[in-house]
Amino acid sequence: MTNSLQKLRLIKIVRCAFLLIMLLICHAGMAEDITLRVWCMGGEAEKLPKMARRFEYENPGVKVRIQALSWGGSYEKLVTAFLGGAPPDVCQLGTTMMRDFYAMGALESLQPMFDSGDLRAEDFFSESLKTCTYDGLYFGMPWYVDTRVVYFRREYLDRFGWQQFPQTWEEYFKLGQQVTAAKLAAGDEIGYFCSLQGFTFEMFYWQAGGDFMPLQAGYPAFDAAKMAEAISYERSMRQAGFLGKPHDSGIDYITEFDQGRYEVAISGPWMAADLKKNQHRLKNAWGMAPMPKNKRRTSFIGGSNLVQFKESRHKEIGRRFIHFLGRPDIQTDWYEISNDIPANRRAMETPQLINDPVMQVFRDQLEDTRLPPADREWSIFWDRFYRQYDAFMESDDDVKDFVRKMSTVMAEVIAERDASGKPTTGGVYWVALTLFPVVLLSAYILQGIGRRQPLKVLTSTPLRTVALFLVPAMTVMLIFRLLPLCVAFAASFTDLGAANITDPTRALFTGSGNYLRLYQDEIFWKSVNNTLIYLLVGVPANLLIALTLALAISRFRGWQRTLLATGLFLPSVITMVASAVTWRWLYCQQSPLNLAINWLGIGPLNWLGDPDLALPSLIIFSVWRSYGLSMLIILAGLELINRELYEAVRIDGGSRWHEFRHVTLPGLRGTLFAVAVGIVVANIQFFIEPYVLTGGGPKDATMSLLLFSYNRAFGSFQLGYASSVITVLFVFFFIFNLWQRHFRQKLS
Amino acid sequence: MNTHTRNRLLKEMLFFSFLICTLAITMLPFIFMSAEALAPSPMANVEGSRYLPQNWSLESFRQLMGVGDIARFTMNSMIHAFGYTFLSLLLNSLAAFAFARMVFPGRDRLFTMLILAMMVPGQVIMIPVFIIVKSLGLLNSFAGLILPGCAHAFGIFAVRQFMRDLPDEIFDAARTDGCSDFELFTHIALPLCRPILASLAVTSFIYTWDQFLYPLVIMQDEPMFTLPVALVSLTSQHFGSWGMLLAGGVVTALPSLIVFMLAQRAYVAGITGGSTKG
Secondary structure (H helix, E strand, C coil), rough: CCHHHHHHHHHHEEEEEEHHHHHHHHHHHHCEEEEEEEEHHHHHHHHHHHHHHHHHCCCCCEEEEEEECCCCCHHHHHHHHHHHCCCCEEEEEHHHHHHHHHCCCCCCCCCHHHCCCCCCCCCCCHHHHHHHHCCCCEEEEEEEEECCCEEEHHHHHHHCCCCCCCCCCHHHHHHHHHHHHHHHHCCCCCCCCEEEECHHHHHHHHHHHCCCCCCCCCCCCCCCCHHHHHHHHHHHHHHCCEEECCCCCCCCCCHHHCCCCCCCEEEEEEHHHHHHHHCCCCCCCEEEEEEEEECCEEEEEEEEEEEEEECCCCHHHHHHHHHHHHHHHHHHHHHHHHHCCCCEHHCCCCCHHCCHHHHHHHHHHHHEEEECCCHHHHHHEEEEEEHHHHHHHHHHCCCHHHHHHHHHHHHHHHHHHHHCCCCCCCCHHHHHHHHHHHHHHHHHHHHHHHHHHHHHHHCCCCHHHHHHHHHHHHHHHHHHHHHHHHHHHHHEECCHHHHHEEEEEEEEEECCCCHHHHHHHHHHHHHHHHHHHCCCCCHHHHHHHHHHHHHHHHCCCCCHHHHHHHHHHHHHHHCHHHHHHHHHHHHHCCHHHHHHHHHHCCCCCCCCCCHHHHHHHHHHHHHHHHHHHHHHHHHHCCCCCHHHHHHHHHHCCCCCHHHHHHHHHHHHHHHHHHHHHHHHHHHHHHCHHHHHHHHCCCCCCCCCCCHHHHHHHHHCCHHHHHHHHHHHHHHHHHHHHHHHHHHHHCCC | CCCHHHHHHHHHHHHHHHHHHHHHHHHHHHHHHHHHCCCCEEEEEECCCCCCCCCCCHHHHHHHHEEEEEEHHHHHHHHHHHHHHHHHHHHHHHHHHHHHHCCCCCHHHHHHHHHHHCCCCCEEEEEHHHHHHCCCCCCCHHHHHHHHHHHHHHHHHHHHHHHHCCCHHHHHHHHCCCCHHHHHHHHHHHCHHHCCCCCHHHHHHHHHHCCHHHHHCCCCHHHHHHHHHHHHHCCCCCCCHHHHHHHHHHHHHHHHHHHHHHHHHHHHHHHHHHCCCC
């Protein structure tokens, strides 16, 4: 025993020494070179080192350290890095994230680079540069751009004698009719012409000649006539059977396109790269074209910018690196490596790219692209818009009525925006509102003391002893749980968000605004509903399976038991990322799971894509992952039951059922209750499953309360609004707790 | 007599086939996962209908080793997981003892509050927690990583339930023998609680070993990355690296499994410990 302790201590010392030496080495290494910290998204991070080596070669004494931002947590990582005072020197930011980080005051202006002529505004696509422009200054450099063009299969084009891909809406519709008819005649069950994947409604609206206007109360936000035209066009295509629903087969759309399920797909540059690189059946029988036009052929523009953080310690070198990545020759080479379309127009005119057929299509399309409006109000609007859109698409209702209804919706959204925000809160507000729940909770506890004291005071343990046991855990909880919760409570009455996170005293007091919004938010109610279903199905299933297995295993001892328990416990130890990847694969169209089900004669199911199936799929995944733990605790509880009681039942001639009913169950009561509460606690947090597998979709079918709150906090950085969900959840728990106590008292 | 034994045999067969089926269903995804991690191009068979890869390759694992200072990240993860497990066992069992076997004013309501506060998960209050950790100067430190979560409801709750179910007579007897409250805790309660403490240790270990979001924001310097953070941050998220993620999944599952198997011995010890109480 002491021997192993000494060994442990020795290991510890060696470990500390190792750490120290490592630190020293790192420190010594840093003194010589300047290290530029660059963060970018996973796909870019994989390829950027090649470019970085070139930069290092051109700039001796500089080391570029590239770190990938992961798909889960890039926003959190950036926000906290900024708040923690350790942001990267240079960072890739998606065009949609620019606004928040500008509002936080995190970004350094790149205006000097444009002023000095290092960068020229006219080199970049103006719509793309707009995402870097705030208050007339540039806060970033467009790195690459992204737009959508049409990919088509050649066979039908040739068959119907088209010289080129349709240029206009009318021609496109005509080709669609021809192809659908031909496919149906040839025995194709669906005859889809075009996948809905990649379409956004905005494109149709732009192509019809519409524009999005600044949001002002009393003024229209969009052109009603153009909107109606765009909607009618899409409806006519859907009703003619052209447009397939996205994801309805569960295979990725490039494969669908390759297999001929669709003749046309709308996609970005990666699809060309994929079709060229990978072995597809289609070989070269495909082509690309810009969007068909009505008034114009607008597509949307997206992409990524490079920004510099204010707290960067190597601003000069950071700027040099940004300039380097924007250079035409580097941009051209970058396209070859990554297929990202250069944001610098001059790069497209380099000898390598000027004759590149793929690039030609993109260059044509990029001349007519628009930026979707980034205001938060628009995303709220689209949310409500799409809620009614599908139903409308299948109906024959008047388009004008629908557009009028949508105008009212937009007016409401604007009114909500203007209604929120009255006085600035100031520090006193925060202290007062944070203390409010503390006072309330203390009062609750004190009132409990008042009621029970006369009865129990005699048998009380001395308070000093109690404190000795409680203080460590309580301190931790007070600081890291209760305090943040109280802050969240206070925040729920404000508009705390990106604009005021660095100085919360500037937040506006919105009163019950967040709660009213919550009450009206359909996604919130949907997520309440989903969480309840999840609880009502998942918890009993988990408990039942765990109990059955624990009883089954308890018959075994020794290695047999270890083996069985380990096998059953396996799912609980696999990291979330790995099990999520595995299950996403198991749930896709041609996975072993679907093949097995097919064999049973049910036919392949689109587990995660079907709104009715997605929630059950997640419940299965969750139960699979978590019952091992419950089983383990029940197993521990079984050991506590006095073995003599079983003997007694057996001597009395009782059956197995008697044993279970009169010995096992009563003996397990405490454990089962703990496990049940544990699962409820874990499952009310129904978060990680939808977070990794579905992101809450399809159509919010798997949106849970926490994911809802989390998305509001980190997807759109509305911390005030997100906090109101937490408060509601807390109050709900409180009432639930009172009720279950009352219920239990009644029982006993 | 004959029918009786046949009945028994039938029942046994049913029992075992049930057990084997469950075991198979439970383990299949893991088997697929390991198999795909060993395939030359993992997850590539969306179209085909093969169940298991035809060829085997250690490429994914080789890539994984090239990601960076894996030994360093593993050690960080070890410190994180063991530190957290130790602290949470200590704090939670202490608190659980107070709630289970002591009487003091306000106990039940305090306990209620505690459970309530715990029910709200860490993810949604991450920003306030982060700001507190930062203002305490604990960013980039193991203290900042371990402390905030180490006292948790499930731990206190499970241990408290277990301690409540322990027979009162032992405690009364010990107390008449002159044991102090602290001795009751260390000499009577803790040894008897070994099964539940083992479960809790396994749970805590696995939970921290797999934790991603919180270490991601607290540990901001690469030398302080834990294994999951390093795996996700330093391997790219493109389709090509699914193999690495799966290989990472297989590799990172191993320590948890070992801890789990070791904990199994604590159950046995718990049983003998329980039976000697007489």
